[in-house]
Amino acid sequence: MASVLTFFTEFPFELFVIQTLNGIVTGMILALIASGLTLIFGIMDVVNFAHGELFMLGAYMGVIVLSTTGSFWLALILATLIVALFGAAMQIVTLRPLVGRDPLTTILATFGVSLILQNYALWQFGPVARKINEPYTGHFNLFYLEYPWYRLVIAGLSAALIGGFWLFLKHGKFGIWIRATMQDRVMAQAMGIPVPLVHTAAFAIGAGMAAASGVLFGPLVGVNHTMGLDWVLKAFIVVVVGGMGNLGGSIAAAIFISLLESYAAIWVSPAQAVIVSFIVLIFTLLFRPTGLFVPTPK
Amino acid sequence: MSAQGTLQEKSEGPLIAVEDLHTYYGKSHILHGVSLTVGRGEVVGLLGRNGVGKSTTLKTIMGLIYPKQGRIMLEGKAVTSTPAHKLAKLGIAYVPEDRRIFRLLTVMENLRTGLDRPGVTDERKKELLDKVFSYFPVLGERRDQAGGTLSGGEQQMLAIARAMMLEPKIILLDEPTEGLMPRMVSQIRQIIDVLHSEGVAILLVEQNVPLTLEASQRVYIMEKGAIRHHAVSSELKIDDPVIKQYLGV
Numbered sequence: 001m002a003s004v005l006t007f008f009t010e011f012p013f014e015l016f017v018i019q020t021l022n023g024i025v026t027g028m029i030l031a032l033i034a035s036g037l038t039l040i041f042g043i044m045d046v047v048n049f050a051h052g053e054l055f056m057l058g059a060y061m062g063v064i065v066l067s068t069t070g071s072f073w074l075a076l077i078l079a080t081l082i083v084a085l086f087g088a089a090m091q092i093v094t095l096r097p098l099v100g101r102d103p104l105t106t107i108l109a110t111f112g113v114s115l116i117l118q119n120y121a122l123w124q125f126g127p128v129a130r131k132i133n134e135p136y137t138g139h140f141n142l143f144y145l146e147y148p149w150y151r152l153v154i155a156g157l158s159a160a161l162i163g164g165f166w167l168f169l170k171h172g173k174f175g176i177w178i179r180a181t182m183q184d185r186v187m188a189q190a191m192g193i194p195v196p197l198v199h200t201a202a203f204a205i206g207a208g209m210a211a212a213s214g215v216l217f218g219p220l221v222g223v224n225h226t227m228g229l230d231w232v233l234k235a236f237i238v239v240v241v242g243g244m245g246n247l248g249g250s251i252a253a254a255i256f257i258s259l260l261e262s263y264a265a266i267w268v269s270p271a272q273a274v275i276v277s278f279i280v281l282i283f284t285l286l287f288r289p290t291g292l293f294v295p296t297p298k
Numbered sequence: 299m300s301a302q303g304t305l306q307e308k309s310e311g312p313l314i315a316v317e318d319l320h321t322y323y324g325k326s327h328i329l330h331g332v333s334l335t336v337g338r339g340e341v342v343g344l345l346g347r348n349g350v351g352k353s354t355t356l357k358t359i360m361g362l363i364y365p366k367q368g369r370i371m372l373e374g375k376a377v378t379s380t381p382a383h384k385l386a387k388l389g390i391a392y393v394p395e396d397r398r399i400f401r402l403l404t405v406m407e408n409l410r411t412g413l414d415r416p417g418v419t420d421e422r423k424k425e426l427l428d429k430v431f432s433y434f435p436v437l438g439e440r441r442d443q444a445g446g447t448l449s450g451g452e453q454q455m456l457a458i459a460r461a462m463m464l465e466p467k468i469i470l471l472d473e474p475t476e477g478l479m480p481r482m483v484s485q486i487r488q489i490i491d492v493l494h495s496e497g498v499a500i501l502l503v504e505q506n507v508p509l510t511l512e513a514s515q516r517v518y519i520m521e522k523g524a525i526r527h528h529a530v531s532s533e534l535k536i537d538d539p540v541i542k543q544y545l546g547v
């Protein structure tokens with residue numbers, strides 16, 4: 001009883017607020033990465049093991065454009081477009097020929113691409129992390145902290161990108177094509193929807209979203225060839241917890257897991273806090289394998 | 299082949315001519331040389347017991363499975379092994395036996411999958427929608443409802459309406475009356491007549507033999523993956539020995 005009381009009296013309220021903010025910021029970035037991963041899985045049953053490397057490639061493209069033009073925003077836009085184009089090419093070359101084959105073949109193919117991209121980045125840019133300077137360096141006072149505005153910009157921009165993607169899916173012809181193809185590829189094709197093109201475009205969009213997250217998140221972590229690994233692992237967890245291929249579920253799961261990790265980091269070290277995601281993953285797989293944030297299937 | 303010669307297509311040749319199709323699922327050989335034709339604007343029935351390969355024939359024509367052997371001609375041009383989305387553009391529409399509505403898309407969005415084609419003006423889109431909503435008022439009432447929440451009969455109507463959005467030359471219609479109550483069946487029967495009067499050809503797979511004989515001009519009867527009999531519908535009586543033999547009615 002006494003210990004419960006101390007828990008509440010000593011509850012680190014300020015830290016809690018700060019960690020809520022941090023959790024939302026990483027949650028939004030994670031949601032942006034996971035949206036692309038979910039889209040790709042949902043539409044062509046491909047588990048894209050190269051997704052983290054598309055994130056990394058986006059960050060490096062950001063570094064390059066930023067150093068030549070000096071504009072962060074141009075870097076964000078160009079990196080997104082370049083990696084989206086790269087994603088389209090990658091889908092056409094490595095995945096299109098595997099349509100209808102054993103899913104294992106696409107896992108091997110994307111895993112192969114991820115190794116190639118990682119080692120290419122190491123060879124091209126070297127092992128030393130590059131820096132992307134944040135476009136805003138301002139801070140505001142949050143209790144005892146100077147909290148960087150840029151973190152809130154990340155959260156806002158990620159939310160805007162996800163929102164834009166959502167609108168794109170909900171309205172307009174191409175969004176309907178994507179959703180129809182997700183639900184029934186064969187019938188979509190019989191309705192005249194160019195399914196191979198939709199697959200390529202969806203992959204490009206997913207790649208572009210990963211790249212945008214890479215540029216946005218670059219200033220917080222530094223850019224190196226292995227930066228995709230941690231993120232893609234978390235994004236996979238999020239995709240499973242959110243219900244494979246379920247977009248809304250992935251977004252909710254991304255924020256949920258990031259918040260939990262942030263709160264856990266109040267009491268344990270951030271490295272240990274990662275365990276929380278795995279616990280959520282295990283419990284989801286045990287008790288609700290269709291996903292935490294999807295309606296119970298009938 | 300009693301109908302040979304009595305009902306040959308007009309001068310241009312058939313809309314669809316299928317010659318000697320052999321289709322496999324993996325190693326199992328399902329179609330053993332199916333040949334049939336459908337003329338422009340003609341309603342043709344395809345009858346046969348369960349599992350003889352009627353649906354497989356339609357899927358093969360639609361390009362959803364490619365045949366190992368044989369040809370499919372559309373308006374005199376070979377379209378064998380053409381992907382389904384290209385055949386849809388060339389004028390073939392497909393209404394599968396399990397309807398395959400996009401369950402999470404609304405009724406309107408289901409229709410738009412066939413409507414959002416290049417070259418369809420907004421006025422034309424509106425005309426097409428108005429037309430199906432007048433034939434199937436219930437679809438108009440439920441246009442913003444998810445396809446998966448419709449009843450079986452409503453889903454069947456949506457599947458047909460969705461195919462009509464393509465303004466096809468031919469509709470491959472697989473057991474449209476299966477599991478429907480009599481009132482719905484007669485509605486399907488009417489829409490077949492309407493499509494026929496508009497010059498849309500139909501290849502109609504059915505278990506309902508009387509309906510097929512009434513709605514179609516010619517019928518083919520299949521057995522074990524091949525066409526065994528071909529007749530003019532008006533000349534075939536429901537108690538014909540042929541029907542007893544192949545359909546066991």
Ligand SMILES: Nc1ncnc2c1ncn2[C@@H]1O[C@H](COP(=O)(O)OP(=O)(O)OP(=O)(O)O)[C@@H](O)[C@H]1O
Nearest residue numbers: 323326328346347348349350351352353354355395
């Ligand atoms: N995807 C598939 N894989 C393997 N075999 C299949 C597949 N689809 C159908 N078959 C087999 O092919 C044969 C023909 O099937 P099809 O669906 O064409 O028959 P049908 O004439 O339409 O029958 P029904 O009247 O029951 O609809 C059946 O023996 C069926 O078991």
Ligand SMILES: [Mg+2]
Nearest residue numbers: 352353354395
């Ligand atoms: Mg069938």
